[in-house]
Amino acid sequence: MALRHAVLAALLDEELSGYQLAKAFRTGVANFWHASPQQLYAELAKLEAEGLITGREVVQETRPTKRVFRVTEPGLALLEKFTAAETRPSVIRDDLLVKVQAADHVDTAHLIDRLAERAEFAETKIRLFESLLLGMRGERAEDEYLRRGERIGPYLTCLRGLEFERANLAWYERATRVLHERRTTRDHR
Amino acid sequence: MALRHAVLAALLDEELSGYQLAKAFRTGVANFWHASPQQLYAELAKLEAEGLITGREVVQETRPTKRVFRVTEPGLALLEKFTAAETRPSVIRDDLLVKVQAADHVDTAHLIDRLAERAEFAETKIRLFESLLLGMRGERAEDEYLRRGERIGPYLTCLRGLEFERANLAWYERATRVLHERRTTRDHR
DNA sequence: AGGCCCATGTAATCTGTTACATGATTCC
DNA sequence: GGAATCATGTAACAGATTACATGGGCCT
Numbered sequence: 001m002a003l004r005h006a007v008l009a010a011l012l013d014e015e016l017s018g019y020q021l022a023k024a025f026r027t028g029v030a031n032f033w034h035a036s037p038q039q040l041y042a043e044l045a046k047l048e049a050e051g052l053i054t055g056r057e058v059v060q061e062t063r064p065t066k067r068v069f070r071v072t073e074p075g076l077a078l079l080e081k082f083t084a085a086e087t088r089p090s091v092i093r094d095d096l097l098v099k100v101q102a103a104d105h106v107d108t109a110h111l112i113d114r115l116a117e118r119a120e121f122a123e124t125k126i127r128l129f130e131s132l133l134l135g136m137r138g139e140r141a142e143d144e145y146l147r148r149g150e151r152i153g154p155y156l157t158c159l160r161g162l163e164f165e166r167a168n169l170a171w172y173e174r175a176t177r178v179l180h181e182r183r184t185t186r187d188h189r
Numbered sequence: 190m191a192l193r194h195a196v197l198a199a200l201l202d203e204e205l206s207g208y209q210l211a212k213a214f215r216t217g218v219a220n221f222w223h224a225s226p227q228q229l230y231a232e233l234a235k236l237e238a239e240g241l242i243t244g245r246e247v248v249q250e251t252r253p254t255k256r257v258f259r260v261t262e263p264g265l266a267l268l269e270k271f272t273a274a275e276t277r278p279s280v281i282r283d284d285l286l287v288k289v290q291a292a293d294h295v296d297t298a299h300l301i302d303r304l305a306e307r308a309e310f311a312e313t314k315i316r317l318f319e320s321l322l323l324g325m326r327g328e329r330a331e332d333e334y335l336r337r338g339e340r341i342g343p344y345l346t347c348l349r350g351l352e353f354e355r356a357n358l359a360w361y362e363r364a365t366r367v368l369h370e371r372r373t374t375r376d377h378r
Numbered sequence: 379a380g381g382c383c384c385a386t387g388t389a390a391t392c393t394g395t396t397a398c399a400t401g402a403t404t405c406c
Numbered sequence: 407g408g409a410a411t412c413a414t415g416t417a418a419c420a421g422a423t424t425a426c427a428t429g430g431g432c433c434t
Binding site: 002005006008009010012013027030031032033034076079080082083084086087088089090091092093094095096097098099100101102103104105106107110111114117118121146147150151152153154156157159160161163164167170171174175178181182185 | 191194195197198199201202216219220221222223265268269271272273275276277278279280281282283284285286287288289290291292293294295296299300303306307310335336339340341342343345346348349350352353356359360363364367370371374
């Protein structure tokens with residue numbers, strides 16, 4: 001039941017449509033939760049039925065009419081309660097880590113390709129996060145923004161996302177180096 | 190369908206029972222995947238039925254008899270195929286990040302408590318990972334072990350887990366500092 | 379005597395993914 | 407003319423969590 005809280009948290013700062021939410025939640029952008037469009041449309045419908053958010057039609061000339069949502073008082077109260085409640089430990093589930101775990105028993109040539117793909121992906125995300133952070137803090141220095149800026153929640157989660165991807169990239173590069181070295185030394189034996 | 194690959198990868202280095210696997214996969218130990226005991230028992234049964242692993246009874250004097258499993262040839266072949274195949278991007282799903290995202294709109298006193306809990310948890314994991322790594326490499330230096338050691342897969346994934354927890358801890362501490370500062374400056378206004 | 383660890387599961391429910399469906403507009 | 411974006415869903419299925427069930431041995 002945490003998806004609903006993630007949706008509420010995402011709608012705190014701005015009214016968004018299901019489509020816009022989906023864009024924010026798709027892999028690579030949302031730095032605090034991930035969800036598919038189908039999940040989001042379903043969750044929005046449930047949240048609205050329970051009165052935790054309210055929708056409002058926005059007619060556009062060139063684009064289809066959309067419905068944007070904002071959090072209601074009961075919705076904010078629910079989030080408040082959620083934030084105070086116990087936090088469950090986060091879990092790791094990553095295909096690529098499974099593959100590296102098995103590295104000693106399988107051919108590593110393809111694995112090195114997978115690592116390269118991910119490294120490229122990580123680089124893209126790093127650039128994206130850096131520009132998002134810059135957009136939020138503007139001219140201000142980071143510490144100054146965190147002391148006195150408004151909306152530091154999104155800034156902090158984005159910062160975590162950035163550091164996560166930087167660490168990923170460093171690890172991908174190291175793993176690649178190690179696997180490559182071992183391949184060449186083995187081949188020349 | 191990735192749980193099965195994670196199980197296969199875990200069984201590569203040693204024969205394990207369902208119970209032992211569950212211990213390795215419970216939150217806090219498995220550094221490449223997470224799964225509950227129920228999931229694991231079910232998956233082991235399926236894998237055995239499909240001939241990807243084989244079980245063997247081990248009678249113990251003081252403990253109940255257990256069944257330990259090892260990967261078969263077809264199982265290894267499946268893992269090989271999996272490792273070569275496309276890797277799907279990993280997704281983030283963390284309660285605590287959702288809570289921090291909402292930090293500007295809710296009372297942060299409880300949130301600071303949650304951050305402290307997680308920080309303590311992270312410290313425990315860091316110590317655990319450090320001793321696991323030391324246990325694997327023994328007397329050797331890290332780079333030397335990664336160059337010539339056997340079983341570097343588990344070492345690399347453990348290394349990623351360690352760095353992940355270190356980054357978590359640093360971020361928890363920073364977020365706590367920021368939220369605390371903002372509370373006190375607001376209170377004295 | 380009570381609680382924890384070892385050891386293995388079943389059943390019900392909830393969550394998440396994949397495939398399918400529709401239709402207009404904008405960009406190349 | 408074809409692909410991508412905007413905009414919103416339904417339906418079937420796969421994956422994961424929670425609650426329940428059982429039973430012996432070890433430790434305090």
